[in-house]
Amino acid sequence: MRSTDVAFEKIETESAWKGSEVDYRAEMMHRFTADEVAEVDAALKACGERDIPEITTATFPLPGLGPTMKRLRDGLLDGRGVLLMRGFPRDRYTADEMARVYIGLGAHLGRPLAQSWQGQLLGSVIDISDVVEKVRGYNAGGGQHFHIDGSACDIVSLMCLRAAKSGGASRIVSVAALYNWFVEHRPDLLQVLMRGYYHRNHEMDAQHSLQPPQSAGRIPVFAIRDGRISCVIDTGCLRYAVHFGGVTLTPEEVEAYDVLQAQARSEEFFLDMNFEAGDIQFLNNRAVMHGRTDYEDHDDVERRRHLLRLWLHVPDWPARPDDQIFMTLGDCHHWARRRTPFMDMPTEYLARLTAEQEERRRRQTVLPRLAPSQRYRSAGDWQPEAQPASAG
Ligand SMILES: [Fe+2]
Numbered sequence: 359m360r361s362t363d364v365a366f367e368k369i370e371t372e373s374a375w376k377g378s379e380v381d382y383r384a385e386m387m388h389r390f391t392a393d394e395v396a397e398v399d400a401a402l403k404a405c406g407e408r409d410i411p412e413i414t415t416a417t418f419p420l421p422g423l424g425p426t427m428k429r430l431r432d433g434l435l436d437g438r439g440v441l442l443m444r445g446f447p448r449d450r451y452t453a454d455e456m457a458r459v460y461i462g463l464g465a466h467l468g469r470p471l472a473q474s475w476q477g478q479l480l481g482s483v484i485d486i487s488d489v490v491e492k493v494r495g496y497n498a499g500g501g502q503h504f505h506i507d508g509s510a511c512d513i514v515s516l517m518c519l520r521a522a523k524s525g526g527a528s529r530i531v532s533v534a535a536l537y538n539w540f541v542e543h544r545p546d547l548l549q550v551l552m553r554g555y556y557h558r559n560h561e562m563d564a565q566h567s568l569q570p571p572q573s574a575g576r577i578p579v580f581a582i583r584d585g586r587i588s589c590v591i592d593t594g595c596l597r598y599a600v601h602f603g604g605v606t607l608t609p610e611e612v613e614a615y616d617v618l619q620a621q622a623r624s625e626e627f628f629l630d631m632n633f634e635a636g637d638i639q640f641l642n643n644r645a646v647m648h649g650r651t652d653y654e655d656h657d658d659v660e661r662r663r664h665l666l667r668l669w670l671h672v673p674d675w676p677a678r679p680d681d682q683i684f685m686t687l688g689d690c691h692h693w694a695r696r697r698t699p700f701m702d703m704p705t706e707y708l709a710r711l712t713a714e715q716e717e718r719r720r721r722q723t724v725l726p727r728l729a730p731s732q733r734y735r736s737a738g739d740w741q742p743e744a745q746p747a748s749a750g
Pocket of ligand 1: 504505507648
């Protein structure tokens with residue numbers, strides 16, 4: 359142990375788990391019963407062809423499963439922070455029906471938020487980097503570094519519409535377990551992480567944001583309130599602050615970031631969840647970092663690994679610490695105004711992308727597929743001269 363002026367205490371709650379020690383099927387999974395599937399099916403029929411903002415607990419009623427969802431949500435706040443719902447029969451439903459099932463279930467946990475300046479309430483996580491220029495990380499291929507999604511989001515969630523040819527597991531890690539490792543082994547770097555990093559928004563999000571593109575001060579990576587840990591870390595936002603915001607990282611800041619990622623990547627800490635079609639994963643976006651493993655995909659867009667993503671705000675939960683809020687609820691509400699009806703439903707989305715892919719093939723303008731996470735191994739690589747070809 360290295361000397362430090364501040365005494366940190368370990369977090370000894372269920373939120374501190376190690377991937378090497380938990381069996382997610384036993385501790386983090388809810389398998390749909392036949393009655394629950396029937397109840398969701400009835401709710402879907404009652405919901406009809408509604409668009410996302412009109413799918414609520416009233417229009418997607420779940421008299422039996424709804425209270426169960428509330429109980430499972432308590433586990434996201436004060437338990438393991440991870441919930442996998444498995445066993446919903448994907449093959450009986452169209453992609454849009456699955457989307458409505460997903461949004462309907464999510465409505466019983468929280469309220470959907472817009473996920474970018476484009477206003478989508480339902481994100482599509484799929485590699486379209488050869489079809490669309492300058493895509494973000496969730497629209498590129500390859501693995502992903504561990505991160506937390508936007509700070510306005512309380513629960514980040516994925517539903518698997520189609521799995522990859524191979525690979526592409528969701529890789530998650532407990533923030534509290536990592537924090538405890540730093541308490542024990544590197545309290546000097548923990549001080550650096552508690553002070554945090556400057557964040558800078560993705561360019562287009564920033565242009566449509568209600569606030570300046572760069573955080574006014576450093577945002578703590580870890581904060582603790584009422585015994586609960588809250589984490590903010592986004593490799594892209596940190597990197598943009600260096601690339602475009604005049605920020606220079608100290609050697610200690612580089613080391614703290616690198617050690618955090620290295621520990622998260624170690625087999626002791628992370629947990630891989632392989633997605634099956636129809637799986638729905640909900641994560642506490644303060645207490646669990648997520649990334650994914652590399653994967654092999656299909657050529658045709660309509661056959662590729664395709665996950666749907668929800669960001670949920672939970673009004674009943676205690677707010678995230680003020681000094682960790684960079685993306686605000688106001689930003690998300692502002693972005694949502696740009697949404698057009700049904701634009702983010704998967705059938706329409708895939709039809710649009712498939713047409714663009716065919717057009718590029720015809721014109722021979724297919725772009726090289728990107729896997730941005732493979733470009734930077736260390737925060738020390740984020741030099742101003744290494745301009746990114748795409749957002750991270
Ligand atoms: Fe993410």
